[in-house]
Amino acid sequence: MGITNICGFEHGDTLELEASGGTAGISTAYAHAGTYSWRVYPTTTATGYARLQGISSTTGARATINQATCYMRIYFLYVTKPAANEEQIMTCRSSSAVKGEIRLTSSGTLKLFDSTAAQIGSTGTTALEPYRWYRIEWYMTTSATPSTSTVYVDGAEEITGSGTFTNNNVGDYDFGKPTNLNGQTVDFYYDDYAISDSANPGEGFIVAVPVNGAGSSSQWTGSYTDIDDTPPNDGDATYIYDGTASGGKVSLFTISNPGNYGVRGTIKAVRVGSVIREELAHTSAMATRLRSAGTNSTSGNRNITASYGFQHVLAATDPAGGNWTYDRLKAIEVGVVNNGTTANNVLCTYMQVLVEFAPIPAPGVIVSRAAWGRAERIEARWASDDGGAAWSEWFDATGMLDRIIAVPDSTYAPSANYDVTLERPDGVDALLGLGANRSAANVECAWIYRETTAGDVERNVLGGRYRVKIANAGANKCGVVAFVLAT
């Protein structure tokens, strides 16, 4: 099945959380993607947390994850780590008890503990730095006997070991410092949660895309302008509603261009959420719908309450078939279905479309420079266009060119034998052709020289304007090229 729920805290309040408490809240200070993240900042012995769950397969409501095997991802950033000892940064729970926990030490390293608070495996070796987002992924199992749990940092295995993680399925996760261990003041941020039942979710950014027009069905009263709130929702200020007794009334809406909200690259999941309530308490049957290329994916019916709450439908792949494509995502419709059979109003105040994507960098070359003594390094981070090419702006460079180092990206590896040139305005390559045919897999160093007729070595001295050009790299590929000069 793959990804079973995502959350980017993009509703801007606690409505999509199972629970929260202590010194914690929604923040806009740091966000991995989108607008919001979750901040936990208790001092000394205080606590704070947010609890996230899954989606009910029968009602679309927030619900216990209930997976025997769960792969969870969260992006984590700290401003203040424990000054001494360690504190929790996240716990994995069954529906009622802790299965395991991860702690952050005063060194910035991670530790894994099981349900008996016994440390599992070795302390991590990665010292997390402040003000930097780290992708923490956590594999959790369920077994009556000791079983394996593994923690990953930025995709690399950090801690693994066997422990007592209980035989109860994974129910939810607490992010923050839900209990005090050592009286340490901390300041943590969390963003872009995802869970999967089959593999680590991997890299992902989560943003919210609003509705922007009428779709193929408009059977409720009201228009998209009533449900396109800037999060959090505006409650009863504006909403759409339906109170017909015949059931099956549908209103669908188009969505804004996802690219305007940062979506690009591989689309990994789409979660449609409606914030709904009954006007007066009655037996209702509400559903939320995602429609792609004429194919509906609809949540089960939910008997909602008179208080606003979320109902979700999540699609890790296109309901119309295959993986999501950008064009298919752009054309989806989202909406609500009133399957109730009594003449009582149900209200929807907000519709949210969350998109999880792994971005491809925008084509171009970013040049940065650093000098130490009489040596300079010019580093060009490049991403190729659809034609497999990229080039920088013109820049000045002076000095003897010693070497270039070409580093292919591991995720968006360029085609084999791609070419690097350092072009002068007259079109001459200052690399003397020695940047050609770079490796797609390995870091390569090419020494820049020319053999003279006398059998001596001549180095190429730069002086003037140059630009970095990449060719034959394949579409939407990435890498780094560094130029080292003696100045």
Next chain:
Amino acid sequence: MSVLVYPRTGHVEETLSSGGGETIVAVNWTADASGDCVDWLSPIGGTLRRMTYRATVAGTGGTHSVYLYDEYGIDMLDGRGAGLTDSATDTVFVYRAVEADLDVPIVLCGPLQLRVSGADASDAGYMAFFVRP
């Protein structure tokens, strides 16, 4: 001449001194229980001319290897620090042979990671890198 001392936790103590047109990066290293020593040196820029090393002080003999990696994992010693004899004191001239009978100097630029491998547990040694700014 000016001398800068960079005390480090762990395995490496590094001293930078300059004068006479050269900067000398002197390193005292101590291997861990597995016979390795890995640490970052202070960033430096200039042309690496040679490396001298002394016999290790606590080893049981044999050889050890020294590598000086830049931020991209390229060995700035170009392999010339491999297989150093524990009991020897010697000088290694550092250059890159780009073709037969054609050599180019190597320019250091930025942070460098020193890796000593294959020493004996808790073995210690000294080396100095001579850099022309």
